[in-house]
Amino acid sequence: MAIKINCTLSAMLVVLAGAPLMAQAGPEITFSKDIAPILQRACQNCHRPNNIAPMSLLTYKEVRPWARAIQEKVAARSMPPWFVDKHVGIREFKDDPSLSDDEIKLISKWADGGAREGNAADMPAPRKFDDTGQWHIGQPDLVIQSPVAFTVKAKGTDWWGNLVAETGLSEDRYIKAVETKPSPKGGARVLHHSVQTLLDEEGNPDGGTLNEYAVGKNGDYFPEGSGKLMRVGSKLQFNVHYHSVGEEITDQASLGVVFYPKGYVPKHVVRTVQVAATDLDIPAGEENARSDAYYKFEKATKVTGFMPHMHNRGKAECIEAIFPDMRVEPLNCVSKFNFGWQIVYNYTDESAPLMPAGTILHVINWHDNSVRNEWNPDARNWVGYGERTNDEMSKAWVNFYYMTDEEYKAEMDTRNAKKRSLTGRR
Ligand code: HEC
Numbered sequence: 106m107a108i109k110i111n112c113t114l115s116a117m118l119v120v121l122a123g124a125p126l127m128a129q130a131g132p133e134i135t136f137s138k139d140i141a142p143i144l145q146r147a148c149q150n151c152h153r154p155n156n157i158a159p160m161s162l163l164t165y166k167e168v169r170p171w172a173r174a175i176q177e178k179v180a181a182r183s184m185p186p187w188f189v190d191k192h193v194g195i196r197e198f199k200d201d202p203s204l205s206d207d208e209i210k211l212i213s214k215w216a217d218g219g220a221r222e223g224n225a226a227d228m229p230a231p232r233k234f235d236d237t238g239q240w241h242i243g244q245p246d247l248v249i250q251s252p253v254a255f256t257v258k259a260k261g262t263d264w265w266g267n268l269v270a271e272t273g274l275s276e277d278r279y280i281k282a283v284e285t286k287p288s289p290k291g292g293a294r295v296l297h298h299s300v301q302t303l304l305d306e307e308g309n310p311d312g313g314t315l316n317e318y319a320v321g322k323n324g325d326y327f328p329e330g331s332g333k334l335m336r337v338g339s340k341l342q343f344n345v346h347y348h349s350v351g352e353e354i355t356d357q358a359s360l361g362v363v364f365y366p367k368g369y370v371p372k373h374v375v376r377t378v379q380v381a382a383t384d385l386d387i388p389a390g391e392e393n394a395r396s397d398a399y400y401k402f403e404k405a406t407k408v409t410g411f412m413p414h415m416h417n418r419g420k421a422e423c424i425e426a427i428f429p430d431m432r433v434e435p436l437n438c439v440s441k442f443n444f445g446w447q448i449v450y451n452y453t454d455e456s457a458p459l460m461p462a463g464t465i466l467h468v469i470n471w472h473d474n475s476v477r478n479e480w481n482p483d484a485r486n487w488v489g490y491g492e493r494t495n496d497e498m499s500k501a502w503v504n505f506y507y508m509t510d511e512e513y514k515a516e517m518d519t520r521n522a523k524k525r526s527l528t529g530r531r
Contacts, residue, residue: 133218133221133223134211134214134215134218134221135215135221135222135223135224135227136165136168136169136215136220136221136222136223137165137222137223137224137225137226137227137228138223138224138227139211139215139223140168140211140212140215141165141228141229142229143204143208143211143212144162144168145229145231145232146202146232147185147202147203147204147208148162148184148185149162149163149232149234150202150234151185153234162175163231165222168220169220169222172215172216172220173216175212175216176212176213176216176217179204179208179209179212179213180209180213182203182204182209182441183441183443185202185203185204186321186443186445186446186448187201187202187203187448188439188440188441188442188443188446188448189203189437189438189439189450190437190438190439190440191203193423193435193437193438193440194434194435194436194437194438195436195437195452195456195458196456197452197453197455197456198450198451198452198453198456199326199451199452199453200241200323200326200451240284240286240324240361241284241323241324242282242283242284242324242325242326242361242363243282243363244363245284245361245362245363246362246363246364247272247273247274247361247362247364248359248360248361248362249270249271249272249273249341249359249360249362250270250357250358250359251268251270251299251343251345251357251358251359252268252269252270253268253357254288254355254356254357255268255345255347255355255356255357256353256354256355257295257347257348257349257350257353257354257355257356258349258353259349259350259351259352259353260349260351261349262349263297263346263347263348263349263492263493263494264345264346264347264348265344265345265346265347265492266344266345267342267343267344267345268342268343268345269304269340269341269342269343270340270341270342270343271340271341272303272335272339272340272341274335274336274337274338274339275337276337276367277334277335277336277337278334278335278364278365278367279332279333279334279335279364279365279369279370279371280315280327280332280333280334280335280362280363280364280365281326281327281332281363281364281365282324282325282326282327282362282363283315283316283324283325283333283360283361283362283363284316284322284323284324284325284360284361285299285301285316285317285318285322285358285359285360285361286318286358286359286360286361287299287318287356287358288355288356288357288358290354291352291354291356292354292356292357292358293320293321294350294352294354295347295348295349295350295354295356296318296320296345296346296347296356296358297319297320297346297347297348297494298317298318298319298345298346299317299318299343299344299345299346299358300314300316300317300318300343300344301314301315301316301317301318301341301342301343301344301360302314302315302341302342302344303315303335303336303339303340303341303342304339304340304341304342305336305338305339306338306339308340310342311336311339312333312334312374312376313376313377313378314377314378314379314502315333315335315341315360315377316360316377317377317412317502318358318447319414319447320444320445320446320447321445321446321447321448322412322447322448322449323448323449324361324449325377325410325449325451325504326410326451327371327375327409327504328407328409328454328457329454330371330372330373331371331372331373331374331375331407331409331506332365332371332373332374332375333374333375334374335362335364341360343358343360345358346492348493348494373407373506373507373508374506375409375504375505375506376504376505376506376507377502377503377504378400378502378503378505379414379500379501379502379503380398380399380400380466380468380500380501380503381398381498381499381500381501382396382397382398382468382470382490382499382500383490383499384396384490385472385488385489385490385497385498385499386487386489387418387472387474387487387488387489387497388474388487389474389484389485389486389487390474390475390476390484390485391472391473391474391475392473392474392475392477392478393420393471393472393473394471394472394473394474395469395470395471396469396470396472396499397467397468397469397470398467398468398470398499398500398501399465399466399467399468400465400466400468400503401463401464401465401466402460402462402463402464402465402466402505402507403462403463403507404462404507404508404509404510405459405460405461405462405507405508405509405510405512405513406459406460406462406464406505406506406507406508407457407458407459407460407505407506407508407516408436408452408457408458408460408466408503408504408505409451409452409457409504409505409506410449410450410451410452410457410503410504411424411436411437411449411450411501411502411503411504412447412448412449412450412501412502413439413442413447413470413500413501414447414498414500414501414502415442415444415470415472415497415498415499415500416444416494416495416496416497416498417444417478417480417481417482417494417495418472418473418474418478418480418481418488418497419442419444419470419472419497419498419499420442420470420471420472420473420478421438421439421440421441421442421470421471422438422439422442422468422469422470422471422501423435423437423438423439423468423469424436424437424438424466424467424468424469424501424503425466425467425469426458426460426464426465426466426467427464427465427466427467428460428461428464429461429462429463429464433467436458437450444480449502449504451504455520459513459516459517459520461510461513462510462513466501466503468499468500468501470499470500472488472497472499474488482495483495
């Protein structure tokens with residue numbers, strides 16, 4: 106809707122302002138010179154042959170028929186998939202593929218101007234892809250497959266279970282980045298989620314959640330000097346949830362890990378928690394049902410990333426810090442949550458929020474159980490918390506590590522000093 110209104114408005118402006126606007130028009134915007142570099146950076150990782158997107162966007166010939174659709178998707182910020190609101194809180198994230206306002210304007214003008222190719226000599230060199238597995242975290246040092254290739258029938262009830270694999274490690278190693286993937290051929294359609302936990306030799310959980318996967322997810326990266334421990338002799342448990350999609354599909358998830366060098370012991374160990382509201386009470390037809398969840402950091406903390414998680418009625422999530430002195434600071438909002446893209450927003454090492462001991466992380470979620478929500482499976486019914494895709498959830502997965510009060514103070518001082526010197530230079 107918003108796009109249509111904008112188009113009408115800008116059309117009116119052109120009619121009203123007519124000649125002066127034309128007179129100001131700069132050099133022609135072309136695919137080769139202006140658009141291809143943007144698509145290379147932000148789109149082609151998925152939009153190329155044999156990848157997850159429905160069409161390839163490598164060449165002008167491939168892109169031209171999609172010019173209008175591209176204009177619409179980028180203007181609505183539904184492509185590339187990245188839904189954190191740029192106008193609230195922290196702005197810097199690792200591997201942020203999102204477009205700047207200027208890039209969106211450029212694409213829009215190009216499409217409106219007839220989506221010209223321009224001079225082929227202006228084309229940038231094709232982007233090179235490292236196709237060894239297409240992991241977001243880069244080539245993993247270790248890939249552990251779930252022990253079972255699980256066939257999900259075309260029709261049937263959801264299936265949950267634990268599948269335990271050997272890690273095969275011969276010594277303790279620290280993890281720098283970790284990612285879970287379903288099988289490339291359709292696995293993502295049936296694997297609703299998979300939560301991985303390391304188990305010690307007795308089969309007890311060792312170190313909390315290692316990594317979680319849900320549709321469209323990328324990977325978790327930990328700041329330099331922090332990581333998670335994988336002990337020799339430990340096993341890896343995949344807690345999987347499969348659901349039928351009308352077609353028989355076999356999936357075998359795998360977990361990829363990038364390690365720190367052998368023998369390296371990071372200063373901080375990263376933990377992953379779910380900050381969840383489980384008492385959901387969402388009336389039929391309700392457009393804006395709010396739920397709240399809290400987590401108290403007992404020690405000084407650095408939050409390294411968060412991933413909102415709801416189901417089809419999920420609408421938006423905001424996270425904020427409530428400091429011990431009751432000051433409240435917004436951290437981030439994902440204002441257009443999309444169940445199809447469960448994205449971890451990994452902060453950069455400099456932007457990762459620091460909090461003193463006793464700070465409470467407050468997670469606020471909104472669900473839309475009305476007919477206005479095109480993904481809503483049934484607006485006529487009340488919905489509550491539950492594991493099935495048609496039930497709802499309300500949580501944030503949060504990665505963080507504890508630090509000493511001295512480390513916290515030292516890092517705050519460094520950041521404040523940087524801020525001061527930046528201001529001083531202006
Ligand atoms: C992380 C992978 C990924 C990235 C990055 C990505 N896309 Fe997509 N795109 C998809 C997938 C998967 C779909 C189909 C499902 C959906 O719409 O969510 C899609 C759908 C689309 C569609 C709609 C196609 C249709 O059938 O109507 C357009 C247009 C599009 N993308 C354009 C872009 C553009 C332009 C960019 C970069 C600015 C981009 N995408 C970046 C994965 C991606």
